[in-house]
Amino acid sequence: MNTIAENIADFLKEYPPFDNLTFQELSAIATSIRVLNLEKNETLFQINDKLHDCFYVVASGVIHLSVIADAEETLLNKCHAGDILGLRPFFAKNNYMMTAKAREESIIYAIPIVTFRPFVANNPDVLNFLLESFATNTWNPKEKENLRGKLANDNVFYIDQKSEMQYFQSLTYNRLPLTATINDIAKDVALRMTENSSTSVVICDNQLPIGIVTHTDMCSKIATGQFPLTVTMKAIMSAPVVTVVENVSLAEAQLLMLKNNVTHLCVTSDGTDKSTVKGVISEHDLIIAQANNPGVLIKEIKRSSNAKDLKHLRERLTELIQNSIHKNIPLSNINNIASEINSAILKRAVELSILDLGSPPARFAWLSIGSQGRKEQLLLTDQDSLLIFEDVMPDKYRDVRDYFLKLGKKATAILEKVGYELCPNGHMASNMLWCKSLTDWTKQYDSWMNTPGENSNDLSSIFFDLELVFGEKKIFEAIENVILKDLDHNTLFFDFLGNDALRKNSPLTFFKKFVLEEDEPNKDKFDIKTRALMPLIDGARLFALHFNIKGLNNTYQRFKQLAIIDAKNSDIYLNCAEAFLTLSKFRVSEGLKNENSGQYINLSELTKLDKEKLKNALAPMKELEELIKSNFKLTQFS
Amino acid sequence: MLDWLKNINKEYPDFWKTYLAKFEHKSKRYVVFSTETSGLNPDKDVILSIGSFAIVNNKIHIGDSFESILLQYKYFHDNGLSNEFILESKMKKLSEPEAIHAFIDYIGNAVLIGHHVDFDVDMINSALMRLDCGRLKNEALDIDVMYRKLIDVNDKQFSLDELSEIFKLPKSYRKSPSEEAYTIALLFLKLKNRLGIK
Secondary structure, three states: OOHHHHHHHHHHOOOOOHHHOOHHHHHHHHHOOEEEEEOOOOEEEOOOOOOOOEEEEEEEOOEEEEEEEOOEEEEEEEEOOOOEEOOHHHHOOOOOOOEEEEOOOEEEEEEEHHHHHHHHHHOHHHHHHHHHHHHOOOOOHHHHHHHOOOOOOOOOOHHHOOOOOHHHOEOOOEOOOOEEOOOOEHHHHHHHHHHOOOOEEEEEEOOEEEEEEEHHHHHHHHHOOOOOOOOEHHHHOEOOOOEEOOOOEHHHHHHHHHHHOOOEEEEEOOOOOOOOEEEEEEHHHHHHHHHHOHHHHHHHHHHOOOHHHHHHHHHHHHHHHHHHHHOOOOHHHHHHHHHHHHHHHHHHHHHHHHHHHOOOOOOEEEEEOHHHHOOOOOOOOOOOEEEEEOOOOHHHHHHHHHHHHHHHHHHHHHHHHHOOOOOOOOOOOOOHHHEEEHHHHHHHHHHHHHOOOOOHHHOOHHHHOOEEEEEOHHHHHHHHHHHHHHHOOOHHHHHHHHHHHHOOOOOEOOOOOEOOOOOOOOOOOEEHHHHHHHHHHHHHHHHHHHOOOOOOOOHHHHHHHHHHHOHHHHHHHHHHHHHHHHHHHHHHHHHHHHOOOOOEEOHHHOOHHHHHHHHHHHHHHHHHHHHHHHHOOOOOOO | OOHHHHHHOOOOOHHHHHHHHHHHOOOOOEEEEEEEEOOOOOOOOOEEEEEEEEEEOOEEEEEEEEEEEEEOHHHHHHOOOOOHHHHHOOOOEEEHHHHHHHHHHHHOOOEEEEOOHHHHHHHHHHHHHHOOOOOOOOOEEEHHHHHHHHHOOOOOOOOHHHHHHHOOOOOOOOOOHHHHHHHHHHHHHHHHHHHOOO
16 A cells, blocks of 8 residues: 555546556556656657656656757647656657657656556557557647547657648658669559659669659650660669758758759668668659648638637647747748738638628728737737727617627637637727727727827727728728828827836846846746837837838837838837847747746746847837937826 | 663664664665654654655655554553544554564665654654664755755755745645655655755
8 A cells, every 4th residue: 555656546547548547557557656856958868869668647847849850959749747758668669759858847757668568458448549649640739639638749750740830841752662773664664653653763773772763754755755665764864863861851852952953852861872762752742741831821711610720720820930930930020920820810700700690781890909900919819909880870870889799799709719818908899899980989099199198098009009800991091090190290199108108117127137026926037028028019109100100010110110211210220120029039939838928038947148138138128218208208198 | 971882782683683784885775754753752752654755766666665554552542542543544554663673674774865854763763762773874864954955044944835835846635654755755856956966
């Protein structure tokens, strides 16, 4: 009798495959368990390590599984409490193919293979689960959903995955290429190619590739009559053949084809033509690999028919963003792609609601406000939206308004299911305050902008970052013009916005130390959203409105544009633009790491270099503040 | 002062001789243990139960464990207490001599780990005295001392609950010595790592 073994058995029985075993069996297994504590960033096992004599179950904490392709580390999976990892010793004899590293301090149960093997042998359900886990590609979130709760995250070999970041993913290609010798006759080879519907045949001498014959060769050399049907391969093959290593990426393969002007690459075990043939990559493989790109994602969004589909697609977007960040793709590019896809999801959510409710009784415009309005929404943050419908006859007004409120409620509910939380301040089209006719909205903006101090409690600056998601462009333009007209010589309003922008607390103390949160739950973390990003966002908006910049909502682009318009201060704007990207990147990385909005940065996790980088990115803010102070006489409200 | 001279010719029980013989080699094994006692006076109070686990190579071996309830009939009788709660428990029950004997066999020459371990060692020593044995020879480490060393604080003691809280370990509601020992073991692994003890 062992109290702790029973406690561990209690824990295990909640999770597959252990739920197939009896409590007595689990207690017996638990007595042979060894418990490990992993420090943060400690490695449990890594690629090419000898197999351990046990597999692992996460008791607490998070373990990241990753593989390396093209010298880049790619995150495959995150294992949380109850997840199984390191199953390879059950099924294979060669070394580990991935790296398992603790993302945070974790406690791990190590279960010896010897102890567990009898249970696998005697229990088909357990065996199936392990096999499935071993073989399944968990990289694809759609499959992840199907298998959630019954799947261990492991043993994915990287060639099989379709990661979203097209150009850096490894390729899937033909691993059983057709081969022939130099003495084979053209007609026979052509017949075999047709039979196997293959576009190429590798000419081998003793397993080593010496040349290749493709469709093109057959066309240009045989069909033209240049050679007879009975010619040997020796005469028509292209040699030498271009060879590559096994885990070549799409980008690399594409470059090689372009450089050598060929349509096929031969994969060999060490990447030279002095080793055995492992496969053939054709141009077609490249096309297939690219099918999983943002364009396809948008197409799929347009075809999706319910919230669940959209949720899968949003998850794929997250993977896309995560990978892009891993690959150091410029954040402004990621922003553009992500916001396009986000817009498509929002649009589809409204469309689906209309399909459900029937055609709208009047023309309308659904606008995104806040971060999506600025096209800066990389993480799943809350949704902010408003709805404007055209003016209708008074007797119809009630019905029309009711319809649009219903529409707002439905669409926001769909988006909530997709993963966008409802706005805590109720800035959504489902709210009666923000679902109004054009006249009402015009009045609303007029009163906000002409008498900003009076009703300021419901005025949020996010209402000035607008983007049309769905509906009539004319309505959107009408409201834009209202804003533009009200801006003219409106010092009062700029005062208000200016004060609003300056009100945020400064990020550094007098001694140039980070100002950290003092209260739980985010004690000792740095609030990057309010202390660093918001001042830049507010500043950019203020100046953009001031200089009448229309159509650019993105903070980065606003600063870039400002640098052109207000040339004498261009340095400040450009610095701010860069700083904004750097800060956003910190936030996104933090958010992806912890699966939250990334608002609070844990400074103790940053390297010294990163901390310096972060600090430097805060410097331009001060200059921006001075610029705001000198540009706008901030007296009325201070 | 010359006590040890008196003891030199004294005949120890066999298990104690075996125990002493184990110290010819240095051990790589750690044994984490915790005792439940009737009170805080090593001379008058007795051990009611012991829980312990071994740590080898930074791994807690769940199977390599010892836990037992000590049937202290005499103590309960002398103090007029009921021993019902002991009889209800499903844990292994041994008399004090049997339990101490088994425990000594179990720990061998391992390094002992505990929370405020001096007291636990004192309790074991008193029990050993009743069996005509010497004092424990094992090296003993205290996780509270380790933690104070880590944060460089001398004027404060930390309870096991406080340490669990600091290291974000889940709290267990039932407090058997085995569960305490397990918690201490996890804390020890974390502290060992942080202090860089090999």
